[in-house]
Each structure stands twice: as structure tokens, then as C-alpha cells.
Amino acid sequence: MEKLLEPTSDPTWVLVAEGYDPLREGIYEARFATSNGFLGVRGGRAVSRGSRWIEPHRTYIAGLFDIPGSEHPIPVLVSAPGWLESRIISTGGPLVHHPAEVASHRTTLDMRRGALFTGCRLIDHPNIAVHVRTMGLVSLNERALGLHVINLEVEYGQVEVTLEASFEGLGLGLLSERLEQDLGVWRTRNSNKRLAMAAALCLQIDGSELAPTMSGPFVWSWHWKTRTGQNVCLSRLVAVARGDSQDEAPDRVAWEKLEGARQLGWRKLVQEHEAAWSERWQRSDFEVQGDSAAELALRFAAYHLNSAVNPADEHVSIGARGLTGDDYHGHVFWDTEIYLLPFYTLTWPEAARGLLMYRFRTIDGARAKAAGMGWRGAMYAWESADTGTEATPERVVCPDGRIVEVLCGRQEQHVTADVAYAVWQYWQATRDEEFLLRAGAEILLETARFWSSRAQPEPDGYCHIRGVIGPDEYHEHIDDNAFTNVMARWNIRRAIDVVGLLRERWPERWASLSSRLALGDTELVQWQTVAETMATGLNPQTGLFEQFAGFFDLEEIDLTAYEGRSVPMDVVLGRERTQKTKVIKQADVVALLGLLPEEFAGDHADANFRYYEPRCGHGSSLSGAMHGLAAARLGYSDLALRYFQQAAAIDLADTHTTIAGGLHMASLGGTWLTAVLGFAGLSLQSDEIAINPKLPAKWRSLGFAIEWRGRRLKFRIDADHDLLQATLESGDSITLLVNGRQHEVRCDQATVCPL
Incomplete structure (x- = not known):
């Protein structure tokens, strides 16, 4: 043999x-x-x-x-x-x-x-x-x-x-x-x-x-x-x-x-x-000492994430189940930009670029959707296939035989800001100027234009976004979803930033792009006004974001009374009653914690997590990992590990028959998010990489690799000795911020940083 x-x-x-x-x-x-x-x-x-x-x-x-x-x-x-x-x-x-x-x-x-x-x-x-x-x-x-x-x-x-x-x-x-x-x-x-x-x-x-x-x-x-x-x-x-x-x-x-393969021979092909x-494992492997199950789960996630993408084809993206099954008809959701792109951006930038170019190549479909609903700019499809045209079915048949209208294609609009978020994160991590000038800037500008037309000023002095669905899909037809509005405001502000960048560094490109998009100073002033007056639901006294207007007035449900259930809470309570309660399908304000932690001042992040975490029924495979990321950053490492394990179990435990329709790519990407951005505490701050580790008690060490602005780095967090070892395998030296202290990392030697 x-x-x-x-x-x-x-x-x-x-x-x-x-x-x-x-x-x-x-x-x-x-x-x-x-x-x-x-x-x-x-x-x-x-x-x-x-x-x-x-x-x-x-x-x-x-x-x-x-x-x-x-x-x-x-x-x-x-x-x-x-x-x-x-x-x-x-x-x-x-x-x-x-x-x-x-x-x-x-x-x-x-x-x-x-x-x-x-x-x-x-x-x-x-x-x-x-x-x-x-x-x-x-x-x-x-x-x-x-x-x-x-x-x-x-x-x-x-x-x-x-x-x-x-x-x-x-x-x-x-x-x-x-x-x-x-x-x-x-x-x-x-x-x-x-x-x-x-x-x-x-x-x-x-x-x-x-x-x-x-x-x-x-x-x-x-x-x-x-x-x-x-x-x-x-x-x-x-x-x-x-x-x-x-x-x-x-x-x-x-x-x-x-013919090429036959001449090569199957052994050489192998x-x-x-x-x-x-080569892929050199750039994306994990080592976890003290928790072999977690190490296997992370490798399983990285295996399928590495398997799911083709950097050479800018006409395709990754569906919710990858190429492992045909659930959701192979359609692309916000999962790709929010749960998968961070992995590719920081381990395989060429793949991340290809996925973002798919969004650029489908921007005309996004423009058509916005125009068809009476708005300007580009509004990305909730479900996207090959053309960018909205591919969400208008109605579906429930397990009990009822036909239910699907509103996500019209109301779940935060996907537009999610695409912009991924574009900006890729730019921050790579400084890929060719991509920014060719595609990234246009995506940011056209999505900001959409939000600036979508958010309407009202007599109270605020701009409101009414009639949407946030990540929590149990509640429809809502106004001023905090996640949607804050992400929209962030989208507009990053577009204004890129205008300044283009004017300063590439004035000819700005002149060409602004002329083609008919984008002038008057409209940019209006964008700034929308951003400054966006209704967000933030109570400055409590630090809590109200998930949407009227959420705090809904019925309280003690989810601990329903522990051990085998079906989602909207099945237990019924769709109509669920909409009248504070039961949340998946991370919503908590997702905002995961994506834009800078929006939470002081102890507001902790206050929001402690308020919303007990009210989440986790009716989506996307939910656990995002809660794990937020919990890890806040130092709730044991709770974060439980969420990490739940996310991993979706595709690794034999109790979830839904994976017969394909693996849950978002939960796979989410385990990477929890480990790297959560437990390792990795974040990108201006021109520095920051690490603030908070490993679970049973993890004796965590090793992983990333790429950042043309550099390849490996990290090993040693909990037994309270040390971080950073190795720069290629690229120019950088400054690493470890628990607030600066350390220079050079290519000629490993840098050991006390924790």
C-alpha cells in the first residue's frame, strides 16, 4: 500500500x-x-x-x-x-x-x-x-x-x-x-x-x-x-x-x-x-495546549475556510454553506463579510480581495436595488448569487406547513454597511492601494450615499431609519435598529475619510471618481449632517443602546425557564408573541460590541453585554461565536469558552442534523474570531497591532499566525509563564502593543513580551 x-x-x-x-x-x-x-x-x-x-x-x-x-x-x-x-x-x-x-x-x-x-x-x-x-x-x-x-x-x-x-x-x-x-x-x-x-x-x-x-x-x-x-x-x-x-x-x-494532469501523473498531482x-497551514494553523478539542475545532474551521475560497475568481463569493451543501441555494449573506472576511484578511489577503471584488462586480445590482426602492447609491442584496440581484425568496413553507412571507430581502438592510465594514478592515490591514482605487473607494462612497438617502431627518432633529430588520430577525418592521444605524453612521464617516484620503494622495483619481458618481461638496456636507444626527438609541446615563425604538417596553421572558429546549424560541412562543417580547434571535447590540467596540465608552460595553446576553435565545448559528468574541474581550473567559464550544459543536457534534445541508461557514469563521480577536485580544490600531490576551483557564498556550501590511507574523501566548512570543517571519519591523506597552518586533529575532 x-x-x-x-x-x-x-x-x-x-x-x-x-x-x-x-x-x-x-x-x-x-x-x-x-x-x-x-x-x-x-x-x-x-x-x-x-x-x-x-x-x-x-x-x-x-x-x-x-x-x-x-x-x-x-x-x-x-x-x-x-x-x-x-x-x-x-x-x-x-x-x-x-x-x-x-x-x-x-x-x-x-x-x-x-x-x-x-x-x-x-x-x-x-x-x-x-x-x-x-x-x-x-x-x-x-x-x-x-x-x-x-x-x-x-x-x-x-x-x-x-x-x-x-x-x-x-x-x-x-x-x-x-x-x-x-x-x-x-x-x-x-x-x-x-x-x-x-x-x-x-x-x-x-x-x-x-x-x-x-x-x-x-x-x-x-x-x-x-x-x-x-x-x-x-x-x-x-x-x-x-x-x-x-x-x-x-x-x-x-x-x-x-491533459496536463495526465502528463503530470496522479502522484505528482497529490x-x-x-x-x-x-503553505496554507503555515499561514493559518493553530496550536492550543491544554485543550485538544479546541485545537481540533480551530483546525477544522481553518480547513474548511481555506477550502471555501478561490482567490483567482472575482465573480464568486462564499455561500452560507460553502460548497459543502446546497442549503440556502448557495446564496451569499452578510456572513461572508462579517464572519469570514477577518480570517481571510489576516491570513490570506489575496482571498479577501477576491471576495470583496465580487461585491464590486455586483455593485450595479446593488444600485438597481436601491433605485428600485426609491433610494440612492448602492444597497446590497440580503441574499446574493452571481449577479448581485436580490435573491431572497418572497415566501417560504415552515416545518408546520404554513406559508410565511419573507421580509429580509426588503428590510434587512444592514448587509450594505457590513460590506463597507469588510472593505475598510481589508484596507486597514493591507494598505492595498490598487484595490482601494479600483474598487474599495467606490463601494464605500456608494454605500454611504445609500445610507444618507435612507436615513431621513425628522422634526425631533434626528435622522431615522424606519421599517427595517436588524440581525435579530424575530422582530420585523422596526425603527432605528441600533446595529443598523450605528453601522450606517460608521459607513458614512469612513466614506468621508476616504474622500479626504483620495483628495490628499490621489487627486486625479478623486476628480475622475467624483465626476463619474456626480458626487460634490454639497452632498458630502449632507452626509456629514446625517452622520452627526443619526438616531442610535443610546442612553448616555445608562450607557445602554436600545436595540430598536420601543424594545425596552416589550415583555420580559426568563429564558432560563426554557433551558433544554430542542427548538428555537419563536417556535416555543409562536412568531406573533415572540415579536412582542425581548427575546432576541441572535447577537444584535452584542454584534455591535464585536464589530465596533470603540462605540462603547468606559464600562458601557460591559453594561450592554450584561443586559442583552441573558435575553438572547440563540436561534441562529451565527449567534454563539459573536457572543463568545464579546465575552472574551470583556474578560468573561469561561463564558466565552462555552460560546466557543457551542459554535464549534454546530458542525462537529453529531446532534445537529441541519448540517446535512452543508456546514455553517459563519460559525466556523466565528470560532476563529473568538480565538484570535477574542482570547488573543488582537486588534488593529492605526499603524500598530495590539494584543491583550485573555485565555480561558484551561488553555495553557495559544499559537496562531497572521499577515498584516505585507508582513507575516506568528504569535504564541504562554499562559504558564505570562509571556507573549512574537516572530516576524517576513517584512519590515513593526511596533507591537501588548497590554498597552510598546515592543519592537524585528525580522532577525523573536520578541518576548511579558504579560
């Missing part, structure tokens, strides 16, 4: 599932998914799933959206044909009829190597017994390529066998344009996108290649007689290309990528893939 086909032996880098559990197969398919930001493959069984399996192997292609029809005019992520179907047939028929029949099945996700491994024993007693091992991956080095290797070791038996390999779902959801033995081209029904897949298979018996018997498009079979000790290896390469317009030729691209993963 080749070492390449064995997973890493270090248990801190692998996830393992044993046997067969029909209730959890969908969970494992999502958890063990492999992806590279372009091509995503669910972690389903290949050889051992049986001949009566109904669902095909799910393969997703980033950006492959289609509108199914006029009765469902919402773009959805379309599944590509599955390319992993395999069957072994002996004299008695298929060796596997049902996965429950398979002895000792083991699935291993090797996060260090970015590959999925399986092992099992197939028996047709007394005729034959075969030990089967497989390895599957999608290349992080060449994103068009997927690889699957099956290794068979014959334990005993001299019988005639047939190995069949094929594609599944060739006619599901896509229209076939061309279907040959090893090349297929399909198109979507309504969005005019094209998909090409090319495949090459090679079977070797004891090192000698056996020619296949071809029986149809994307179907291969091999027939031979086994013997004890025989070793059989099937390698399957697939190349995938997406075409977004009719003048593109995805078939040519797929074929060229496949080596290059692993080298790409090694």
Missing part, C-alpha cells in the same frame, strides 16, 4: 467516522467534504455505499447558478454530475448491496493534507475478500482538478470480477450539449452558463495497466480474475471548467487541464496539492 494513500497518523489533524449510521450519513457527507473554492465534493461513500443508493454523489461548482423556472424565479446553485460512482461485481453480483453490509468501514478526513480517506473490507464468502482503501481530493494547486484513487488488496479468492466506474446524474438539472466517452458539456436552462467535465481513468493490476471495456459515455469497466495477494489500483482524474458566456469554451479548458496545503 502506497504511503500516499494512508491518512496522517497524528490524531490532532484528522476526523474519523466508523461504521454506518443512516441518520448521520448526510452529516458526514458535509463534514468530510473536500473543496478548493471552485470545485466542492461531498464526502459520500464511493465503493461502499451499495447498489441501491438513491442520491448521487454531490459535486458543486462555484458560480454555477440557474433559475429553475418562472414558478421559482430564485437562482439556485446547480449540482454537477457526480464522478465517483464505483461498483465491484463478482460471480454472485455486486459485493455491496447496502452500506450496512460493509465490514469495518472507516472514513478519515485528513485536514493537514486536504484529502478524504476510506477503508473497508468487502466479502463474498467463501469466494472472495477484498480490503479496499480510497483517497479523494480536489486540488488546491490546480482548482479545476479532482482525483479519486481506489486500491484493492485481494485477501483471498480466485474469481472473475468486474470493476465499474461511472458518472451519475448526467441529466439532472443541466441540459446536455455534448456527451462523449470521456468529455461532457452541459448548459443551464435559463442562466446561459456552461459546464464541461473531462475524465481519465487508469487501472493497474500488480503494476501493469489493464485496458478498459468502454460501454458508454462516462462509463468504464474492467474485467479480470483475482488471486490472493493481488493489488489493484484505479486512479480517476476529472477536470472541470465553467463558462459564464457563450463565447467561452469550457470544453477546451477542461480537456487542456486534464504532492503539489499537499505542498499548497502545507
Whole structure:
């Protein structure tokens, strides 16, 4: 057995599932998914799933959206044909009829190597017994390529066998344009996108290649007689290309990528893939001493975050479930900018830039949405697919069969400020001038223009934003949501800052941009007035932000009386009653604490957290991590750790069947936020990096890496010795602020800072 086909032996880098559990197969398919930001493959069984399996192997292609029809005019992520179907047939028929029949099945996700491994024993007693091992991956080095290797070791038996390999779902959801033995081209029904897949298979018996018997498009079979000790290896390469317009030729691209992979050989392809993963782990790995479960959770999060993005494609972003499932139709939410972008900005700036360029490329859709609702500037879609047009369904069917109107597409508008927030954070962390001048400044200006038209002055002297939904989606049609208004004010002020920056450093660019946007001094003065008079709900005496106008007058509900419930609070109380209570779906004012801590003076941050935290029912997977971040910053480390564990458990515990529809990318990003911006206390302050560590009691140390303005740094917080070690691996020396004290960090030596 080749070492390449064995997973890493270090248990801190692998996830393992044993046997067969029909209730959890969908969970494992999502958890063990492999992806590279372009091509995503669910972690389903290949050889051992049986001949009566109904669902095909799910393969997703980033950006492959289609509108199914006029009765469902919402773009959805379309599944590509599955390319992993395999069957072994002996004299008695298929060796596997049902996965429950398979002895000792083991699935291993090797996060260090970015590959999925399986092992099992197939028996047709007394005729034959075969030990089967497989390895599957999608290349992080060449994103068009997927690889699957099956290794068979014959334990005993001299019988005639047939190995069949094929594609599944060739006619599901896509229209076939061309279907040959090893090349297929399909198109979507309504969005005019094209998909090409090319495949090459090679079977070797004891090192000698056996020619296949071809029986149809994307179907291969091999027939031979086994013997004890025989070793059989099937390698399957697939190349995938997406075409977004009719003048593109995805078939040519797929074929060229496949030919390159064949010349390279699958072993070299694995080596290059692993080298790409090694480089990613150098920049995003964690080490946690004293809490092996937390270390594994952080690596699991970083694995799937690194897997979810393709820096080379500015036309796509990351959906709520990544490429691990099709819940929410593959749509992009505010999750990407608020929960995911910090990870990419500080560990993979090229990826962060690509995601922000997706927002720039869809800004015309945001402008059209704003204009359609009577406002100016750019108002980003609550749910976005490939064009930026609003993709939120107008109504959905609840589990109890009721049809409910969905208002988020019109009322949940804070996503516009969230996009601007991510743009500014990226600029602060990278000083990417080319991005700012090409895209970032325009996003900031057009979103500020939207808010300045959206917030209306009233006789009380304040500008109000009425009729919205904040992050707490239990309350609709509300006025002056604190999160929305404060983020909008912040958005306007950063746009004014960027105007000053452009005028000072790039006056020609400012002249060109302001002329194209018809943005003059009169409008900028109006922006300043809106920012200065924005209603925020802040009570200066108590320091509390009222979550929205009238929130403090709602019914109090003691959530401790409902501990142990298995359903969200709006199901327990009913939607109508929930809207009349102070029960919060997810972090709202607490999210403001997480994103803009500077908005809370003195002990106001603590006062707001202590008020809102007990009233949150955590009806969203986004909630726990944001509470963990806020709690960690405030020094509530044990509480923060509990929230961290809850966020990690959403995708790692086997009790959450919702992950069958895909992993919760926001909660994965949120665990990174809690660890780095929370427990490590990392923040960016002007031209300095500040760290104020507050580790949980059981964490003896925390190690992590970041990138900042062209520098690569590694940190290790040692709680046992109250020390921080900072290592500058590349780039110019910097000033590090550790608990308020300045330390110079240079490239020639590690800097040790007392805590």
C-alpha cells in the first residue's frame, strides 16, 4: 500500500467516522467534504455505499447558478454530475448491496493534507475478500482538478470480477450539449452558463495497466480474475471548467487541464496539492495546549475556510454553506463579510480581495436595488448569487406547513454597511492601494450615499431609519435598529475619510471618481449632517443602546425557564408573541460590541453585554461565536469558552442534523474570531497591532499566525509563564502593543513580551 494513500497518523489533524449510521450519513457527507473554492465534493461513500443508493454523489461548482423556472424565479446553485460512482461485481453480483453490509468501514478526513480517506473490507464468502482503501481530493494547486484513487488488496479468492466506474446524474438539472466517452458539456436552462467535465481513468493490476471495456459515455469497466495477494489500483482524474458566456469554451479548458494532469501523473498531482496545503497551514494553523478539542475545532474551521475560497475568481463569493451543501441555494449573506472576511484578511489577503471584488462586480445590482426602492447609491442584496440581484425568496413553507412571507430581502438592510465594514478592515490591514482605487473607494462612497438617502431627518432633529430588520430577525418592521444605524453612521464617516484620503494622495483619481458618481461638496456636507444626527438609541446615563425604538417596553421572558429546549424560541412562543417580547434571535447590540467596540465608552460595553446576553435565545448559528468574541474581550473567559464550544459543536457534534445541508461557514469563521480577536485580544490600531490576551483557564498556550501590511507574523501566548512570543517571519519591523506597552518586533529575532 502506497504511503500516499494512508491518512496522517497524528490524531490532532484528522476526523474519523466508523461504521454506518443512516441518520448521520448526510452529516458526514458535509463534514468530510473536500473543496478548493471552485470545485466542492461531498464526502459520500464511493465503493461502499451499495447498489441501491438513491442520491448521487454531490459535486458543486462555484458560480454555477440557474433559475429553475418562472414558478421559482430564485437562482439556485446547480449540482454537477457526480464522478465517483464505483461498483465491484463478482460471480454472485455486486459485493455491496447496502452500506450496512460493509465490514469495518472507516472514513478519515485528513485536514493537514486536504484529502478524504476510506477503508473497508468487502466479502463474498467463501469466494472472495477484498480490503479496499480510497483517497479523494480536489486540488488546491490546480482548482479545476479532482482525483479519486481506489486500491484493492485481494485477501483471498480466485474469481472473475468486474470493476465499474461511472458518472451519475448526467441529466439532472443541466441540459446536455455534448456527451462523449470521456468529455461532457452541459448548459443551464435559463442562466446561459456552461459546464464541461473531462475524465481519465487508469487501472493497474500488480503494476501493469489493464485496458478498459468502454460501454458508454462516462462509463468504464474492467474485467479480470483475482488471486490472493493481488493489488489493484484505479486512479480517476476529472477536470472541470465553467463558462459564464457563450463565447467561452469550457470544453477546451477542461480537456487542456486534464491533459496536463495526465502528463503530470496522479502522484505528482497529490504532492503539489499537499505542498499548497502545507503553505496554507503555515499561514493559518493553530496550536492550543491544554485543550485538544479546541485545537481540533480551530483546525477544522481553518480547513474548511481555506477550502471555501478561490482567490483567482472575482465573480464568486462564499455561500452560507460553502460548497459543502446546497442549503440556502448557495446564496451569499452578510456572513461572508462579517464572519469570514477577518480570517481571510489576516491570513490570506489575496482571498479577501477576491471576495470583496465580487461585491464590486455586483455593485450595479446593488444600485438597481436601491433605485428600485426609491433610494440612492448602492444597497446590497440580503441574499446574493452571481449577479448581485436580490435573491431572497418572497415566501417560504415552515416545518408546520404554513406559508410565511419573507421580509429580509426588503428590510434587512444592514448587509450594505457590513460590506463597507469588510472593505475598510481589508484596507486597514493591507494598505492595498490598487484595490482601494479600483474598487474599495467606490463601494464605500456608494454605500454611504445609500445610507444618507435612507436615513431621513425628522422634526425631533434626528435622522431615522424606519421599517427595517436588524440581525435579530424575530422582530420585523422596526425603527432605528441600533446595529443598523450605528453601522450606517460608521459607513458614512469612513466614506468621508476616504474622500479626504483620495483628495490628499490621489487627486486625479478623486476628480475622475467624483465626476463619474456626480458626487460634490454639497452632498458630502449632507452626509456629514446625517452622520452627526443619526438616531442610535443610546442612553448616555445608562450607557445602554436600545436595540430598536420601543424594545425596552416589550415583555420580559426568563429564558432560563426554557433551558433544554430542542427548538428555537419563536417556535416555543409562536412568531406573533415572540415579536412582542425581548427575546432576541441572535447577537444584535452584542454584534455591535464585536464589530465596533470603540462605540462603547468606559464600562458601557460591559453594561450592554450584561443586559442583552441573558435575553438572547440563540436561534441562529451565527449567534454563539459573536457572543463568545464579546465575552472574551470583556474578560468573561469561561463564558466565552462555552460560546466557543457551542459554535464549534454546530458542525462537529453529531446532534445537529441541519448540517446535512452543508456546514455553517459563519460559525466556523466565528470560532476563529473568538480565538484570535477574542482570547488573543488582537486588534488593529492605526499603524500598530495590539494584543491583550485573555485565555480561558484551561488553555495553557495559544499559537496562531497572521499577515498584516505585507508582513507575516506568528504569535504564541504562554499562559504558564505570562509571556507573549512574537516572530516576524517576513517584512519590515513593526511596533507591537501588548497590554498597552510598546515592543519592537524585528525580522532577525523573536520578541518576548511579558504579560
